[in-house]
Amino acid sequence: MLSNPSAQTNTESIITLPARKQMYxxxxxxxxxxxxxxxxxxxxxxxxxxxxxxxxxxxxxxxxxxxxxxxxxxxxxxxxxxxxxxxxxxxxxxxxxxxxxxxxxxxxxxxxxxxxxxxxxxxxxxxxxxxxxxxxxxxxxxxxxxxxxxxxxxxxxxxxxxxxxxxxxxxxxxxxxxxxxxxxxxxxxxxxxxxxxxxxxxxxxxxxxxxxxxxxxxxxxxxxxxxxxxxxxxxxxxxxxxxTRVWVVVISPTNRIVLYSILGSSVLTAYDLGSRLVSAIALIPAVMLPTLLPAFSRLGRDKDAVGIDNLLRRATRYMGLMSLPICVFLLVFADPIVTAWISWPSPDIALATRILLVGAFINLMTGPFAQMLLGLGRPSLCVKKIIIGCVLGLSVPTVLAVMLGLSGFLIGESLAAAVPAIIFLWMFRGMTGFAALQFIMRTTCRITLALIPPIGLLLLVYRITLFDPAWRSLWAWCWLFAVFLAGGLATFWPTGVLTVEEIGKLFWTLRLPRLLPRLNQRSGQ
Structure with a gap:
């Protein structure tokens, strides 16, 4: 359906342009x-x-x-x-x-x-x-x-x-x-x-x-x-x-119980805090996913291949824009952020945050593709992905925990999230004709390159002011992240990641006094 979306003319599309804009x-x-x-x-x-x-x-x-x-x-x-x-x-x-x-x-x-x-x-x-x-x-x-x-x-x-x-x-x-x-x-x-x-x-x-x-x-x-x-x-x-939810419902609690049995409550606490921090971060870009399923379902019922292709590309691109900045920021500053968060340094929590974040990001980028398949009633590839993840999740973290302790458990859980996601994206092309893995890699590289200048500048500022007591406050890190977002937004336009029109729409959307009347009007329809 996605391999040649241009084959469908505008007269064949059932969903009109105003209706598609309303859906967006x-x-x-x-x-x-x-x-x-x-x-x-x-x-x-x-x-x-x-x-x-x-x-x-x-x-x-x-x-x-x-x-x-x-x-x-x-x-x-x-x-x-x-x-x-x-x-x-x-x-x-x-x-x-x-x-x-x-x-x-x-x-x-x-x-x-x-x-x-x-x-x-x-x-x-x-x-x-x-x-x-x-x-x-x-x-x-x-x-x-x-x-x-x-x-x-x-x-x-x-x-x-x-x-x-x-x-x-x-x-x-x-x-x-x-x-x-x-x-x-x-x-x-x-x-x-x-x-x-x-x-x-x-x-x-x-x-x-x-x-x-x-x-x-x-x-x-x-x-x-x-x-x-x-x-x-x-x-x-x-x-x-x-x-597709078995990881959250079964595998993750089981791994916590196994970790509690092998290494005790203190190690479980370190793992849990790092995992909760990563989960909180993943929640932010994942908010888009529940809105995609009804949209893909509607487009699929109306056989609108052009709309499906456009929505998939937009959703994947914005998923990267929403997730990569906070992932890069946390990977660089995990140790001082954890110290400011819990009031004492904890290398174990910082290590858990960094390792789990890599697997979570790779898995998160499969979200729009999974929602498309579910919305179109073609969930077989999602099932294969989660079966592979379950097999790896139930075996690899436990084995590595016995061998290497907490670090081995973290590596095993990150691999159990990342490997099935990569296999899923590779198989998605054979199923639909859409080169999902290559598209995600290009999108990720463009966004990451645009983030290098602002994160490098902030890292230099942090090193110069390393012993400033302000870094012990979590609010200081929130302020620094806001500066980082502003710097990233400034580099997105010259590098072509975001157009001037898209940046303008972003600031228009954030004008809540104009947004709320529209929200109330739609709710009454």
């Missing part, structure tokens, strides 16, 4: 609010982690990581239903079969309710069997189940071009969760504070999404008679997408 605007709006959400998550994660360590201690923090790793397995029971609903409701304008769509949503919510009740019951039984370790596990389970119940609603809102509602609701619940944790810790609570905050914030998010959904769907009523046929169709699509 919805993607931009969802990405902008997603950046707000991800920035909030990253900032709270950076600020909250040192507070948790100081209040809970290293051992208590490790116990919290262990419990949340166990409850992370519950995310596997979401079964990819939110993605399936986003795809189905994304085609609503082409096939407005509202009763069928409502039946699918009702079936998904009913299934998750049954799964949630069973999971909570089982964790209460486990807590009574092993009270010393798993006392709080049922409460973390309840919070996770409430989060799962909100995912189908979030998928429907994304399919109805309301991703900004999902992002803003997530931002509000994140702020509420962090504030409640800090307050409870200050008044003397322990791990119970984190469990209670998770339950409260997840419940708030669920109620907010339900209220917004009543405003978004025609008729304001979602529930309809469940339909097993539609549920099977969604499970088939969702299970394929769920396989």
């Amino acid at each position: 605007s919805q993607i931009a709006l969802g990405t902008l609010t997603g950046l707000v959400h991800s920035g909030c998550l990253a900032l709270i994660g950076v600020v909250l982690s040192p507070i948790l360590i100081s209040r809970l201690g290293v051992a208590g923090y490790g116990t919290w990581v262990f419990l949340t790793s166990l409850t992370s397995y519950l995310n596997l029971f979401e079964l990819g239903l939110s993605t399936a609903l986003a795809k189905l409701w994304g085609e609503y304008r082409s096939t407005p079969d509202l009763p069928r769509l409502k039946s699918g949503a009702t079936s998904a919510i009913t299934l998750l309710t049954v799964i949630g009740a069973l999971a909570v019951t089982m964790t209460f039984v486990a807590a009574r069997r092993w009270p010393d370790t798993l006392t709080l596990l049922p409460y973390f389970t309840v919070g996770t189940i409430l989060m799962l119940w909100g995912e189908p609603i979030a998928g429907i809102l994304r399919g109805l071009d309301r991703p900004h509602w999902v992002n803003l609701t997530g931002t509000a619940s994140t702020i509420f969760n962090a504030g409640l944790i800090v307050w409870l810790l200050l008044v003397g609570w322990g791990l119970e504070a984190l469990a209670l905050a998770l339950v409260a914030s997840s419940g708030l998010r669920l109620v907010s999404l339900a209220v917004l959904l009543r405003q978004a769907i025609p008729g304001g009523r979602l529930f309809h008679r469940p339909n097993l046929g539609i549920l099977r169709e969604m499970l088939k699509l969702g299970a394929t997408d769920q396989i």
